[in-house]
Amino acid sequence: MTHPDVRRVVIVGAGHGGANVAALLRQHGYDGTITLVGDETVWPYQRPPLSKDYLKGAMSDDDLLIKPKDFYAEQRIDIRFGDGVQVVDTSARTVTLGGGEVIGYDALVIATGAAARQLPVDGADLEGVHYLRNHDDALRLGNATVPGARLVIVGGGYVGLEVAASARHLGAAAVVLEREDRALARVAGADLAGFLAGYHAERGTRICTSADVVRLDGDEAGKVTAVVLADGTRHECDAVLVGVGAIARTEIAEAAGIACDGGVLVDEQGLTSVAGVYAVGDVTRRPLDHFPGRHRLESIPSAVEQAKQVVGHILGEAARPHEVPWFWSDQYDLKIKIAGLVGFADRAVLRGDPASGKFAVFHLSGDAVVAVETVNSAPEFMVAKKLIASSAHVDAAQLADPSVSLRDLVS
Known part of the structure; x- marks a missing residue:
């Protein structure tokens, strides 16, 4: 089944949201063209395991894939990996890739995700300072997280605690520095946060709260050697992971004149302010049943649910009730x-x-x-x-x- 006005779907972003839109379109009988564009060179993969089983070496690259590699050819999904979209022209209904190729669309889905928030201090560009948003980040962090290594994690959110648990599993020392007065201050209740802090401490992770990082020091070769706090405390290290949040990657949408405010603004079915353009996943701020306002959820279940809503709208189906938002974390x-x-x-x-x-x-x-x-x-x-x-x-x-x-x- 194909909606008569939608013969060509282009999906910008090949993470969970984008890959699921492509798969669900075929699953629900869409027989028009589907083009899936991703700026990474690897096949679409799961991101949550990057801080957990993949970092610990318990998952292979193939285990990480959202779909087997041959799925896309079998489902007639045209893939463009390693050549991301640079320009969206909503008047002409085209996207232009980095290599200059122009692709037309009837429906466009923006699924560009989020980028790691950078640490705004001197020394943040030293060798050995890591972020964890993609496959290559995980490989670099894994190479640094070896037995006996001293890892300092800036940010006591879920990713920081997950990496700390993985580091201890691998035999590395882990120190977590959190600027607020407790770990998970922005995302969890005090009971859960207190329990997790104690659980990590019992397993050898130091969690330092009210820790305001002011600079990173390095050696003559430009490699990080210490994290320095406002009170003068120095935490010597071999590597640093920065996990201080993420920022929606709205640049392409903003340049195309699509309404954004801390994320691409969408309605209940993923529609943006521009006709024919949808958005899903971490890049969006979306409405939710039971919770007023719009919310940016960094959540695989949310991305998959939005993919279902978008596919339904493209195929002319009625809107579905929203699922209750949910999240998960594995630690030890x-x-x-x-x-x-x-x-x-x-x-x-x-x-x-x-x-x-x-x-x-x-x-x-x-x-x-x-x-x-x-x-x-x-x-x-x-x-x-x-x-x-x-x-x-x-x-x-x-x-x-x-x-x-x-x-x-x-x-």
Whole structure:
């Protein structure tokens, strides 16, 4: 099936969002042309394992692939890897690649993702300073994370903690420097953050909070040797990972006159401010059911859900309800899953004992569940997603009582 007005789809960006748009179009019977453009030379791959199993050497390059290499030819998806889009002309409905090739489209999907936020201090350009956004970054970081190496991680977010766990697994020393007064200050509740900080400390990772990095020092050869804090503390090192957030890659969209504000602005089905142009994934700021405003989610489930919405619109289907946003992280033997948005809560309810390594923190706004953070607790995660999706009101005392079945809380 092909919408009569959409014979040519061009997808800019070959990460999870872009690759899933291409695959889902064929899965749902689209028989027009599909061109998938990526600026990396490697086949579309999963990014979450870069800080975990891939960094530890437990996954190969083939394991990392989103789809097998022969999938794209079998599905008649025209690929352009290593030659990214430089210009989008929304009037002519064309894109121009770096090598000069011009490709026309009826529907354009922008899936350019996000770039690592740079560390704005002297010495940030020294050899041995790493960021982790792509496959090549992971290879370089892996080469530096060897037994006995001293790794300093600037930024105590999820990526920083995941890399710290991987580094300890590989026999390297890890120090995490966080500018805020606790790890995960912007993305997690205090209960989960405190538990994870203690778990890492027990396994040899130093987490230093209220740590304001002012410069990086290097040797005569230009290689990083220390991270220096505002109070004069020096952390000697062999390598540095900077993990201080990411910025949406909106340059192409902005140059094309597409509305952006901290990301490409899209509606419920991924439509931008320009007709025929969609956007998905980390580059977007999108609306969500149950949460007012627009949100930029760095989340594979969000990118895949948006891909489904975009494909549905291209094929002329009605909009689907939004999925509850969710995220995950693996650290040591901990399976961490989060649903909803913690920032919309006004109180937290703990269910289970963190000392057991298995618990959940429910986040409520009034009596309504708006988020959950779980550690090795898949049932609590699944129930909480249903509670959030249904805007259910719960009794906090029952929620905290492990003897009360969670099934009884779901109407």
